[in-house]
Every structure is written in C-alpha cells, then in structure tokens.
Amino acid sequence: MTKRFRVGIVGLSAERGWASTAHIPALRALSDVYEIAGVANTSLASAKSAAAAYDIPCAFESVAELIASPDIDVVIVTVKVPYHREVVTAALGTGKAVYCEWPLGNGLAEAIELARLANENNVRTVVGTQAIVSPEVELVRKLVADGYVGEVLSSTYIGAGFTWGDEITHGDAYAMDSRNGATMLSIIGGHAIAAVQSVLGPIAEVGAVLSQRRQTVRIVETGDTIPMKTHDQVMFNAVLQSGAPLSLQLRGGLPRGTGLLWEINGTEGDLRISATFDAVPVINISPLRVEAARKKQDGWSELEVPKPYEFGFEDAVAARNVAGIYRLLAEDLRHDTRTAPDFNDAVALHEVVDAIERSDQIGRRIRIG
Numbered sequence: 001m002t003k004r005f006r007v008g009i010v011g012l013s014a015e016r017g018w019a020s021t022a023h024i025p026a027l028r029a030l031s032d033v034y035e036i037a038g039v040a041n042t043s044l045a046s047a048k049s050a051a052a053a054y055d056i057p058c059a060f061e062s063v064a065e066l067i068a069s070p071d072i073d074v075v076i077v078t079v080k081v082p083y084h085r086e087v088v089t090a091a092l093g094t095g096k097a098v099y100c101e102w103p104l105g106n107g108l109a110e111a112i113e114l115a116r117l118a119n120e121n122n123v124r125t126v127v128g129t130q131a132i133v134s135p136e137v138e139l140v141r142k143l144v145a146d147g148y149v150g151e152v153l154s155s156t157y158i159g160a161g162f163t164w165g166d167e168i169t170h171g172d173a174y175a176m177d178s179r180n181g182a183t184m185l186s187i188i189g190g191h192a193i194a195a196v197q198s199v200l201g202p203i204a205e206v207g208a209v210l211s212q213r214r215q216t217v218r219i220v221e222t223g224d225t226i227p228m229k230t231h232d233q234v235m236f237n238a239v240l241q242s243g244a245p246l247s248l249q250l251r252g253g254l255p256r257g258t259g260l261l262w263e264i265n266g267t268e269g270d271l272r273i274s275a276t277f278d279a280v281p282v283i284n285i286s287p288l289r290v291e292a293a294r295k296k297q298d299g300w301s302e303l304e305v306p307k308p309y310e311f312g313f314e315d316a317v318a319a320r321n322v323a324g325i326y327r328l329l330a331e332d333l334r335h336d337t338r339t340a341p342d343f344n345d346a347v348a349l350h351e352v353v354d355a356i357e358r359s360d361q362i363g364r365r366i367r368i369g
Contacts, residue, residue, distance in 0.1 A: 005097075005333060006037035008072035010063050010087050011079035013046075014053035016171055018101065018318070019078035024054055025319035026326050029312075033330040034074075040066035067091050074099060074329070080174055081181040085110050092117045092125075097333065099126040099325075102190055104346035106181030108354040115343035126329050127346035129284075131195040133324030135305050136288035140264070140271055141199045148292070149266025152240075155200060157248040157262045160281050161188045164232040165253020167218045176217055178230035185210065185234050186353050188250055191284035193352055194341075196248070200264070201241050203352050205367045208236035208359040214252065236356050260286065269294040277317055285318050 007027060012019040027034045038058035041047045047059035060066040067075055067090050075091040077084060077100040084105055091098045092114070104127050105111035118125045131137055144152065161184035163172055175182040183189075197203060211233040216225045232252030239245055259281030262273040272291040275281035291300040313320040328340035355366040 002033070002334075004031075004033055004035045005330065006035050006071055006073045007076055008038040008040065008060070008066045008069065008074070009036065009056075009076045009078060010040050010066065011077065011083075012039045012041065012050045012054070012056075013171075014049040016169070017078070019076075020054070021316065022318040022322045023076060023078060025313065025316035026323035029319065029323050030326055030330065034326065037071055038066055038069065063087055064090060067094055067096070072096065074333075077101060081106050081186075082174075085114065088114050089117060092121050092123050095121060095123060097124040097126070097329070099128065099329065100343075100346075101128040102194075102346065102349075103181060103186045103353075104343060104350065108347070108350045110181075111343070111347050111350040115347045118343045124332065125343040126325060126340045127343060128322065128325060129191060129194040129341045129345070129349065130321035130325045131191045131284035132198040132341060133328065134195070134283065134288065134321050135307060135324075136273065136290050137195050137198065137283070139290055139303065139305050140273060143271060143292070144199055144264065144266075148269060149264055149271060150268030150295075151266060152200060152242060152244045153265045153267060154244055155196065155240075155246045155262070155264045157192060157196060157246070158258055158260070159188060159192055159248075159250050159262075159283070160254055160259045161232065161234070161250045161252045162254050162280060162282070163188075164214075164228075164230070165217075166214070167220050170219050170221045173217075173219060173226060176226060176228050176230055183230050184232060184250055184252060185356060188282055189234055189248070189356070190349055190353055191282065192248065192250070194349055195283045196246065196262070197349075197352075200244065200246070202348075203238045203246065203368055204241045205365055206236050206238040206352070206355050206359050207365040208234070208356040210234055210357065210360040234356075236359070254281075260288075267295075269297075272300060280317070284321060287317065287320075 039050045040060040040063045044061045051059040074097045164184040210231040212231045217228045234250040237247045260275035264271040274289045275286040277286035290303045355368045359366040
C-alpha cells in the first residue's frame with residue numbers, strides 16, 4: 001500500500017472558515033494519499049473542539065507541539081494572514097513540507113523572508129493559489145498555448161470582491177483593515193492575477209487606482225457597524241511581457257451586474273470566461289463557463305471542460321480547486337518534482353500586488369522586477 005502523508009492543520013475552526021469549507025473536504029476526497037492526523041489552534045480547547053467536529057485523531061496542545069510532532073509530515077497553515085509569518089517560520093525550521101494559504105505574508109517583505117527561509121532550509125513549500133489548477137483555467141491555458149485565439153491582442157477582467165461589500169461575517173472583520181494584509185486586492189485580486197498570468201504570461205508594468213468608497217460595514221451576526229479601513233474598488237491597467245495590454249477591475253460586494261467576466265481577444269478568435277456560482281463569483285472558487293468565438297463566426301459556443309479530476313464537490317464547491325493543489329503536492333512528494341506553486345511563486349505574485357499598491361500611492365506606472 002502506498003504511504004499516506006500525515007497532515008497537521010493549524011487554524012481549523014469547528015464552526016466556520018476556509019479550512020473547514022475547503023481543506024477538510026479536499027483532503028477527505030484524497031484519502032488515498034492524505035491522512036488528517038492532527039489539529040492545533042490558539043488553545044487546546046479550540047483544537048479539541050475542531051478535532052471532535054471533524055473526527056481528527058489528535059488535538060495538539062499548541063502549534064509548536066504539532067509542528068514538532070514526528071506523526072506529522074505536512075503542516076497546513078490556514079490561520080489569518082497576520083499570523084502566517086510566525087507559524088510558517090516555525091514550521092520551516094522542522095524541515096517538514098509546508099502548505100500556506102495565500103497571501104503568503106502580510107506584504108511583500110514578509111513573503112520574501114519566508115521564501116528565503118524555505119530555500120535556505122531546502123523545505124518543500126506550497127502556496128494556495130488554487131485558481132491556477134481550476135479545470136476551466138487549465139483549459140483556457142491550453143487553448144491559448146495551442147494558438148486557438150492566435151496572437152493575444154488584449155485581455156479584460158472584471159470581478160466581484162464579495163467580502164468587501166455592505167455586510168461581513170464576524171470572522172472576516174479583520175479584513176476591513178488593510179494593515180492586516182487581507183485586502184480585496186491581495187486576496188481576490190491575487191487569485192485573479194495568478195490565473196491571468198498562468199494563461200497569458202507575466203505582467204511587466206502596471207498603473208493602478210485603489211479607492212475606498214464605503215466608510216462602514218455591518219457585521220451580519222450582531223448588526224454592529226464597524227469602520228472600513230481599506231479599499232473596496234480596484235482598477236488597474238497593465239502591459240504583459242508579451243506586449244498585450246490587460247485591464248482589471250474589482251468591485252467590492254456582490255454587484256447586481258457582472259460578477260466575473262474575463263475576456264481574451266486574439267487575432268484568430270476570442271475566449272470568454274464567466275462564473276457559474278453566483279454566490280461566490282471568484283475565479284479560485286466558482287466553476288466557470290468557457291465560451292469561444294473564432295474569427296468570422298457568429299455568436300459564442302460554450303466549450304466542454306475536461307475533468308482531470310472529479311471528486312463530487314457539488315456540496316463543497318470551495319474544495320475542488322484546493323484538492324487540485326493537494327494532488328500536485330502529493331505527486332511532488334512522491335516523485336520529488338516541483339509542480340505545485342511554491343513560496344518563490346508566491347513572492348512573484350506578491351511583487352505584482354506590491355507594484356499595484358505603489359502605483360496607486362505615487363500616481364504613476366510601475367515596472368515589475
């Protein structure tokens with residue numbers, strides 16, 4: 001029997017959160033290669049509650065104990081962004097494989113530091129930019145690479161930042177302060193940029209506007225109103241290394257209009273990508289509709305999306321692309337390959353986000369790299 005990799009999760013809540021809605025279903029779908037062996041939180045009581053809720057055999061007394069345990073092969077970091085640096089740094093010191101959710105750090109400097117530590121310790125790392133393994137994004141990447149649209153002339157992307165609207169859950173309230181590193185640009189924008197660059201190649205330069213139009217936001221559970229201290233509108237235009245222009249806009253909340261629409265215009269045809277899951281129309285979570293129109297063709301044709309993996313995530317949509325990242329990690333661990341996005345990839349993505357922020361601050365275009 002092939003050895004299963006024993007996973008320890010840091011930051012799993014018994015009640016809600018990304019780890020419970022995405023990581024747990026993804027790991028269970030891959031039970032032939034992963035075993036959820038333990039959990040650690042800020043308190044033993046919290047860890048025990050999560051272990052009981054998800055039938056996990058071990059609740060560790062502390063994060064340090066989980067990280068040091070010989071019964072853990074892979075450390076999964078799903079805590080809030082401000083705590084990534086502390087937990088990831090400790091995990092890297094053990095030599096275990098480390099999977100950290102995106103964003104890797106609270107800003108570019110932290111990401112660079114964590115990638116440096118990983119490289120110095122020769123640790124296998126993964127960052128959760130799961131949009132790049134979306135079956136639909138993989139199809140679009142192949143179509144563009146195979147010349148389906150000819151030479152790419154331009155691309156436009158419009159998306160919704162559903163968390164940064166009029167209401168927010170209590171657990172996400174920390175994202176209303178940009179100092180915590182979990183902004184609409186870094187999270188929703190980061191996943192979108194990762195997908196765009198995986199298909200069209202790296203961004204070379206950007207000019208950006210980040211705007212805060214809402215001043216307050218309501219906590220759903222309590223009805224309390226708290227100040228919004230971050231942008232809820234993102235607009236930037238960019239030039240790809242290929243020379244093709246790109247425009248991207250994110251609108252906070254769930255606009256009544258377009259939730260997600262990504263178009264790629266080429267000399268021989270066009271591609272149009274949209275979300276099919278209206279509740280969360282973001283590219284790293286929603287299943288997507290891919291439509292194509294070739295030169296001189298009237299109308300659009302919806303393309304059939306190959307299913308390289310099918311786990312039956314109808315009731316756990318957020319887990320399907322996360323499972324794709326876990327599948328890559330398992331193959332890398334077994335065969336000593338490097339196919340999953342790692343901390344060096346995270347730094348490159350942080351550099352784009354940082355350039356967008358600086359462009360807005362100084363009011364001029366920024367070259368990346």
